[in-house]
Amino acid sequence: MKIKLTVWRQRNRNAQGAFKDYEVEASPDMSFLEMFDVLNESLISKGEEPVAFDHDCREGICGACSMVINGSPHGPRQGTTTCQLHMRSFQDGDHIVVEPWRARAFPIIKDLVVDRSSFDRIQQAGGYITVNTGAPQDANAIPIGKAEADEAFDYAACIGCGACVAACPNASAMLFTASKVAHLSLLPQGAPERRDRVRRMVTAMDGEGFGGCTNHGECSAACPKEIGQDAITLLNREFMRAGVSAK
Amino acid sequence: MSQGKAQSLLVSSVTLKIVMAITGVAMVGFVVIHMLGHLIVFQGRVAYNDYAEFLQGLGGLKWIARFGLLGMIGAHIAAATALTNRNQRARPEGYVKLRSRRTTFAAKSMWFAGLAIFFALLYHLAHFTLGWVDAEQYTWIDEFGRHDLYSHFVISFEDPRILGTYLAFVVFVCMHLSHGVTSMFKTMGLSRGRFTKPIEMIGPVVAIILFLGFAAPPLACMMGVVTAG
Ligand code: FES
Numbered sequence A: 001m002k003i004k005l006t007v008w009r010q011r012n013r014n015a016q017g018a019f020k021d022y023e024v025e026a027s028p029d030m031s032f033l034e035m036f037d038v039l040n041e042s043l044i045s046k047g048e049e050p051v052a053f054d055h056d057c058r059e060g061i062c063g064a065c066s067m068v069i070n071g072s073p074h075g076p077r078q079g080t081t082t083c084q085l086h087m088r089s090f091q092d093g094d095h096i097v098v099e100p101w102r103a104r105a106f107p108i109i110k111d112l113v114v115d116r117s118s119f120d121r122i123q124q125a126g127g128y129i130t131v132n133t134g135a136p137q138d139a140n141a142i143p144i145g146k147a148e149a150d151e152a153f154d155y156a157a158c159i160g161c162g163a164c165v166a167a168c169p170n171a172s173a174m175l176f177t178a179s180k181v182a183h184l185s186l187l188p189q190g191a192p193e194r195r196d197r198v199r200r201m202v203t204a205m206d207g208e209g210f211g212g213c214t215n216h217g218e219c220s221a222a223c224p225k226e227i228g229q230d231a232i233t234l235l236n237r238e239f240m241r242a243g244v245s246a247k
Numbered sequence B: 001m002s003q004g005k006a007q008s009l010l011v012s013s014v015t016l017k018i019v020m021a022i023t024g025v026a027m028v029g030f031v032v033i034h035m036l037g038h039l040i041v042f043q044g045r046v047a048y049n050d051y052a053e054f055l056q057g058l059g060g061l062k063w064i065a066r067f068g069l070l071g072m073i074g075a076h077i078a079a080a081t082a083l084t085n086r087n088q089r090a091r092p093e094g095y096v097k098l099r100s101r102r103t104t105f106a107a108k109s110m111w112f113a114g115l116a117i118f119f120a121l122l123y124h125l126a127h128f129t130l131g132w133v134d135a136e137q138y139t140w141i142d143e144f145g146r147h148d149l150y151s152h153f154v155i156s157f158e159d160p161r162i163l164g165t166y167l168a169f170v171v172f173v174c175m176h177l178s179h180g181v182t183s184m185f186k187t188m189g190l191s192r193g194r195f196t197k198p199i200e201m202i203g204p205v206v207a208i209i210l211f212l213g214f215a216a217p218p219l220a221c222m223m224g225v226v227t228a229g
Helices: A034-045 A117-126 A145-156 A163-167 A173-184 A188-207 A216-223 A230-244 B002-009 B011-044 B045-056 B059-089 B110-129 B149-157 B161-186 B193-222
Strands: A002-009 A018-025 A095-099 A108-110
Touching: A018 A034, A117 A173, A117 A188, A145 A173, A163 A173, A163 A216, A173 A188, A173 A216, A173 A230, A188 A230, A188 B011, A230 B011, A230 B161, A230 B193, B011 B045, B011 B059, B011 B149, B011 B161, B011 B193, B045 B149, B059 B110, B110 B149, B110 B161, B149 B161, B149 B193, B161 B193
Parallel strands: A002 A095
Antiparallel strands: A002 A018
């Protein structure tokens, strides 16, 4: 199948970027990233600079891949990362526009690669629990209800790809931050630090220059792990709980 | 209190959202009572002017409510301005194309509709509260020697220009609330699990009820169902 691509090219952080058109001969069995590999091989053989894009596991679990494909982060398929998107989702002769995540807190490093270390800093601000080192406790030593465990696991599924920010009309990192807060807020292990966690993570999120949440819901719609907006409700609850706490 | 704690509680984006929600609840409460007040028009001149007299007779309470509402409006606008500025700075370079999958027109036009409501509200106050528009109607009195708000109301809405701008005002309010009311529940941490779906519906439902309640009296005046005679 013949694909016409329009791709964002930008030499480095400070350079002015622009769109460039390419033609690729792809197979429907290729993943979207493999189609880019084919494009890059042809660019290299022509002596041109290949398109830089982030990728690692290519099996939908690491969150490295990050392309806005025809206006949708990770492309048109629900609950699918770019690496798990296949060319069979497109038609022969399609024109596909590929852009990087766009947000002030995700500066472009090169072409389609953005710097997502702002997420790491939010995570480091409070997305952890404190445990004793030494021999691990028996797994069943702390009872956790099935419903809580399942819900916590849904939020723990966040791979930190940043599609929520990319899709949000406000470039808000609320769903990412909320997934981390919600995940730990539902588990007994997360209880000791719950007040400081939500305060610090929200402060870090605001400090990175992300926008605020206005409940558009675009984050959840774009999330490859389909994390719901209930996470955000839980963050709001945790935040108010911390707010009325005297400590 | 550590600096991080003070900062996150005072100026964080989540705090601003909570300010939006709490002031929003108060204003929605006012809007609902206001709509019920309008519907008294259907009971005729005496009932309507009685109601107006009752409200005017509240004295101190009336002024507390007025200043309270003004404060709410001020805080709502201040928080909205701070959040909107932050949101606009958050994506300096936009996409050539960003597809929306879930958001609504109402959600995307919150700022614009909010502004429109603010200016329409000023006009509305000038018209019915301050009596700057059609000043002569403001001097009408009923058989008991009170300000005849009933006739003022009915005659006003027989004018298609006033009816038109008023209906546009109502549409903006309803649009704003169809997203705002649902949003309020989410911000206050109430929309979760089995409550999520009903709360998605609550904004649109409130908007429809308000639209019907606010549009009915003026339309009745226009169509001659309610008359000043
Ligand atoms: S490359 Fe790891 S999730 Fe796509």
